[in-house]
Amino acid sequence: MLDGDKNLIERAIGGEAEAFGQLYDKYQSGIYRFIYLKVGLREEAEDLTHQVFLKSWRNISGYNFRGFPFSSWLYSIAKNQVIDYYRLKKEVIKLESIAELKTENDSQISLDKKTDLTRVKNAILELNDEQQSVIIFRFIEDFSISETALALDKSESAVKLLQHRAVKNLKKIIDE
């Protein structure tokens, strides 16, 4: 836990909205990315990200400093939000309907590269929930094995195994 985070969290628990706003600024992109790569639709990901932060604000007094980082706590809320989303939606999103990938430096990315990115992103969507999470945490968010284990509530050896299977499946899907 970073000291800055702890201070912001304590102030947010005390009811200071701006402190929570700063936590939002810090973690919003990561949470959005996590959700977007799981639902594949930009607007839905934005709405779900908003819901995650609203929910975390309403439950922030239940956050426990000891045990796991604030980011892991947010990701667990995001994970549940995505599960609820699919439970309510009850329909499979067809890959064809998935919005075209948009990135921060969209105009600077070549067509080939963009095609590769879209292919990989669509392949991630075909993985199961845990495999998606491990790919996102390890290779996109650069989490360590131990951070990933905390975020997924798994042992480090389980994460290594999960990562091995996820990468294997991802390559298989891409090569199909």
Add this chain to the structure above:
Amino acid sequence: MNKDLVKILSELKSIAPDADYSAKLRNLLLAEINTDKRTAPERFSLADVLVAVYSRRPIYVIAATAFALILIVSSSAFYTVNEINKHDFVVKAGEVNNSIQVKLDEIKYLLGSKEIDYNKSVIIQTMLLGATEDLKKASEEKDTNKSLEKIKSAQETLYKIDVLLQNK
């Protein structure tokens, strides 16, 4: 692992929400937070409730004690029982604890205005004891899903109490 794939994956880090929309959402979030703060009832401690209760009817002592039990048991249940899904438990714990706090505030208010009749207070007391029992079982249950079912049941009981309080 294929180096190209790792490289492409790391490039997915550039995925970001639309900056304008993101700023709007931030403002909306802060507005909702401020609305939450304005509409949230004044918080009372358990001691406040017990003092108020003692000065009125003894039946409420039991009700307030049951609330205290729920608070204690639910906290311990969520934070100690299940190491496997502790993230989910913490989130769920926050929701239930908030529900309990709201009920405490409401009881305090209703005691002040003497709006609850004796029969209703007995029913509420029974329901509270039921919720306490559910949370106690949740704390003893090894199976995560069964624990969550008990927690959900306690939460539903609180909602029913809420309905009773609203139809006073």
